[in-house]
Amino acid sequence: MPDTTVPSPGAPLDISGWTCPAPLRDQPRVVMGHGGGGALSAELVQQIFAPAFGGELLAQLGDSAALSLGGARLAFSTDSFVVRPLFFPGGSIGDLAVNGTVNDLAMSGARAAYLSCGFILEEGVEMPVVAAVAEAMGAAARTAGVEVATGDTKVVEAGHGDGIYINTAGIGLIPDGVDLRxxxxxxxxxxxxxxxxxxxxxxxxxxxxxxxxxxxxxxxxxxxxxxxxxxxxxxxxxxxxxxxxxxxxxxxxxxxxxxxxxxxxxxxxxxxxxxxxxxxxxxxxxxxxxxxxxxxxxxxxxxxxxxxxxxxxxxxxxxxxxxxxxxxxxxxxxxxxxxxxxxxxxxxxxxxxxxxxxxx
Amino acid sequence: MPDTTVPSPGAPLDISGWTCPAPLRDQPRVVMGHGGGGALSAELVQQIFAPAFGGELLAQLGDSAALSLGGARLAFSTDSFVVRPLFFPGGSIGDLAVNGTVNDLAMSGARAAYLSCGFILEEGVEMPVVAAVAEAMGAAARTAGVEVATGDTKVVEAGHGDGIYINTAGIGLIPDGVDLRxxxxxxxxxxxxxxxxxxxxxxxxxxxxxxxxxxxxxxxxxxxxxxxxxxxxxxxxxxxxxxxxxxxxxxxxxxxxxxxxxxxxxxxxxxxxxxxxxxxxxxxxxxxxxxxxxxxxxxxxxxxxxxxxxxxxxxxxxxxxxxxxxxxxxxxxxxxxxxxxxxxxxxxxxxxxxxxxxxx
Incomplete structure (x- = not known):
């Protein structure tokens, strides 16, 4: 049996030198960090998106939203993928686009059932690259047991976009008795x-x-x-x-x-x-x-x-x-x-x- | 009462000069038309995405997928928005991002219940622009009676992307007895x-x-x-x-x-x-x-x-x-x-x- 005993803290914790990071509101422009999943990302959601959209689910900032529709308890989540390069050792943007959303749903305890897939393609990207990404997505979806049910493709002019961006959203059922938060x-x-x-x-x-x-x-x-x-x-x-x-x-x-x-x-x-x-x-x-x-x-x-x-x-x-x-x-x-x-x-x-x- | 009588065709239709557009498979690169919602878009889905993803729902090519989950009949749809300019007479990319997906769901007979929202922001875009787009989305969502339940933000380097791209996906209940296809x-x-x-x-x-x-x-x-x-x-x-x-x-x-x-x-x-x-x-x-x-x-x-x-x-x-x-x-x-x-x-x-x- 593994040992999950974690030694209890010894000396009282000295945090006297620690201060909260300065608030970064009034940032006049979007910086890379706003997409980083850290303090700047949280601030963007808390100060701009959540107040603008209203509603309680978004403000909970979870990996996915747990909601009720037609008597079913559903998890609902979305992620966009802008990774570079598109293919890397061990995977591709297609694998990430499936697994990222499947995993966000799993964090609610839900087994992903259906994914949507929105491509933003850059004019001029080679069709075999698009096909290879799509095939990677299909293989990842089959491995995860999820069906890509609906999709959309937009194309932006060469020089805008970045080859391929992918958004996926996913829905799955949360089993009875599971309440992860x-x-x-x-x-x-x-x-x-x-x-x-x-x-x-x-x-x-x-x-x-x-x-x-x-x-x-x-x-x-x-x-x-x-x-x-x-x-x-x-x-x-x-x-x-x-x-x-x-x-x-x-x-x-x-x-x-x-x-x-x-x-x-x-x-x-x-x-x-x-x-x-x-x-x-x-x-x-x-x-x-x-x-x-x-x-x-x-x-x-x-x-x-x-x-x-x-x-x-x-x-x-x-x-x-x-x-x-x-x-x-x-x-x-x-x-x-x-x-x-x-x-x-x-x-x-x-x-x-x-x-x-x-x-x- | 309006008159919905449409005059029946008169002379037999002469379509002898019409031929099917040439198949465009083996297109080596993505062109703007692949995102246009016409023949090239359909071909991209039919020849690349549908075979790669498998599954029956995507192959139906509807505005939204009708599916069953936990006993509920759901419509599920996605759209990405890359409109330029971001604001135009009568609306903005934010209005489109809400209404476009709400309308795709409505075409299944479903009243949209929840939206996801994925932003791909370009580094350097002015924060007040992001805020104005978010506020337009919020207002459109309230008008449509739909809640933005979950979201994601990615940032791409200046010169990639195009200010703001938005993907929304939506889910809604299809009423009993409605079967639009x-x-x-x-x-x-x-x-x-x-x-x-x-x-x-x-x-x-x-x-x-x-x-x-x-x-x-x-x-x-x-x-x-x-x-x-x-x-x-x-x-x-x-x-x-x-x-x-x-x-x-x-x-x-x-x-x-x-x-x-x-x-x-x-x-x-x-x-x-x-x-x-x-x-x-x-x-x-x-x-x-x-x-x-x-x-x-x-x-x-x-x-x-x-x-x-x-x-x-x-x-x-x-x-x-x-x-x-x-x-x-x-x-x-x-x-x-x-x-x-x-x-x-x-x-x-x-x-x-x-x-x-x-x-x-």
Whole structure:
């Protein structure tokens, strides 16, 4: 049986030197960070989109919205994909476009049923490239067990757009008895991660111009619907799931801490970071906690169920490298701190923007 | 009571000189017309996307997919919006992004319930522009009675993208007893249009660089959910509805003729074309039948119900200019022909691409 006991904090946490990032409202123009999934992204939604659109669902800022329609409990989510390059080791924009939305739905506990697909193509892009992306999407959809039900294609003039942008939206049924949301997180919950982090982001970086590391790192992009079903079969009483995409593990943990009003303590040495990712991050001056993933999830689980859920993760092909990395505390609500291997503590902030954009 | 009697064809239709447009497969690169909603768009879907994705729903090529989930009958649709300029007389990309998807759902008989919204923003776009677009979306959503439930924002580097692209996807409930699809169209059906055509497309053209007509023409962009509810209250036995967006009325009629395996005969003089649209089209060398609309619908209605449905259209604010424009025949299946005011006939082809791109 795995050990999900996380050492309790030792010395009182010293956060006296920490201040909240300055508010960035009144930013006169869109900057890259507004798409990064960090503080700037959250601000754009909270200050512009949520007030303009009204409604309660959007303001919850979840990976997907849980809603009721015709007596069915549905999860509904959307993502646009602007990754460069279109094909990278281990996947393509087509794989991401399917798995990204399937995974957002899975974080509500829903098995994705139907996807929509909106292409924005740039005039002049080679038709075989479009066909290869479409075939990758089709293969990913079959693997995930989801049907592309409806679509749309727009073409923009050469020089606008960027080859291929893809938006997918997805709907799926939320099983009875499943209620995954940050508000259910409570002190004592154990924080699990389903495997090594940072692999997808580093795989993209490795093929960007000028960034090569000698060792080819393949994206671990995958659809998590099956893994989530497996975990819910152990207990429907998971508290919250999140896929740590843009902004990485740090952003996912911060979002949950903020939305739940609890504190999160991570044991830095317990976070699974493959040596290739650690090396690449060292070269680039990045922190793996902030590197994007697609194919990993974070689960906040009541302590009583944590060992069984971690066992089930590790028995699943997509959770082989799972680990217990921390716990929820009543102290410092809204804040994520990491215990370093040397016994110190550091605050793990919500990133401002994104370390390297266009990775999804 | 309006007169929905359409004169029956006189002399036998001479289509001996007409040949099918040459197949355009093996097109090596994406051209603007692939996004135009005409023959090239259909070919892209039929030859590349539908085979790659598999599944039956996409292959039906409807404005939205009708599907069943958790016991609910749902309509699901998506559209991306790349219109230039972002603001135009009578509306904005925000209005289109809401109304376009709401209307696609309405064509299944569904009242839109929830929208997703994916922004692809270009680095450097002014934040007040983003805010104004979001506010237009919010206002349009409130008018249409739909909630923006989930969203996503990506940012691409300056010089890529084009200010703001928006994708929306939507879901809505299809009422019991409603079954709108081309396969239900039968000879004898009357073809109704809910008002003057070509207004939206000409409004966009009028503000494009170098195209000004002296008279300002305002887009008639509107959400059609309420109008469709009104028509279904007259009789749930409408056969098919379609909003003639890209490719105009000509594309909508051709799609229905092809999918239903029937012929459509239009009385050209019965098609409501406002003088301002006719004049602008004359200057530009365009046929109003091919100009995009957003806020109009075409209905194929059993003859017994046609007068009552036309009455109901005309009594609705969004159907004031409605007219009966033609009928369905058993001859020339898959083909749309127009009787000209001088008593001749002409084939109304599916357009290849789009007369002027980026109008939605």
């Amino acid at each position: 940050p508000q259910r997180v409570a002190p004592g919950d154990v924080v699990l991660v389903s495997g090594p982090i940072g692999v997808h982001g580093v795989a993209i970086m490795s093929v960007r111009e000028g960034l090569e590391f000698g060792v080819e790192i393949e994206s671990d992009c995958a659809a998590l619907g099956g893994l989530v079903e497996t975990l819910l079969a152990v207990t429907p009483d998971l508290h919250v799931l999140r896929d740590p995409t843009r902004g990485g593990l740090a952003a996912a943990l911060n979002e949950i801490a903020t939305a739940s009003g609890t504190g999160v303590v991570i044991q830095e040495r317990a976070v699974p970071v493959p040596p290739t990712v650690a090396n690449a991050c060292a070269i680039l001056g990045l922190d793996p906690m902030y590197v994007a993933n697609e194919g990993k999830l974070v689960a906040f689980v009541p302590r009583d169920h944590a060992d069984a859920v971690l066992d089930a993760m590790r028995a699943h092909p997509l959770g082989a490298g799972a680990a217990a990395i921390g716990e929820v505390v009543g102290d410092h609500p809204g804040m994520v701190v990491a215990r370093t291997p040397l016994g110190g503590t550091r605050v793990v902030d919500l990133p401002m923007g994104e370390q390297l954009p266009r990775i999804c | 081309p396969q239900r169209v039968a000879p004898g059906d009357v073809v109704l249009v809910s008002g003057p055509i070509g207004v939206h497309g000409v409004a966009i053209m009028s503000v494009r660089e170098g195209l000004e007509f002296g008279v300002e023409i305002e887009s008639d962009c509107a959400a059609l959910g309420g109008l469709v509810e009104t028509l279904l209250a007259v009789t749930p036995d409408l056969h098919v509805l379609r909003d003639p967006t890209r490719g105009g009325l000509a594309a909508a009629l051709n799609e229905i003729a092809t999918a239903s395996g029937t012929g459509v005969v239009i009385q050209e003089r019965a098609v409501p074309v406002p003088p301002t649209v006719a004049n602008a089209c004359a200057i530009l060398g365009l046929d109003p039948m091919y100009v995009a609309n957003e806020g109009k619908l075409v209905a194929f209605v059993p003859r017994d119900h046609a007068d009552a449905v036309l009455d109901a259209m005309r009594a609705h604010p969004l159907g004031a200019g409605a007219a009966a424009i033609g009928e369905v025949v058993g001859d020339h299946p898959g083909m749309v022909v127009a009787r000209t005011p001088l008593g001749g006939t002409r084939v109304v082809d599916l357009p290849m691409g789009e007369q002027l791109p980026r109008i939605c």
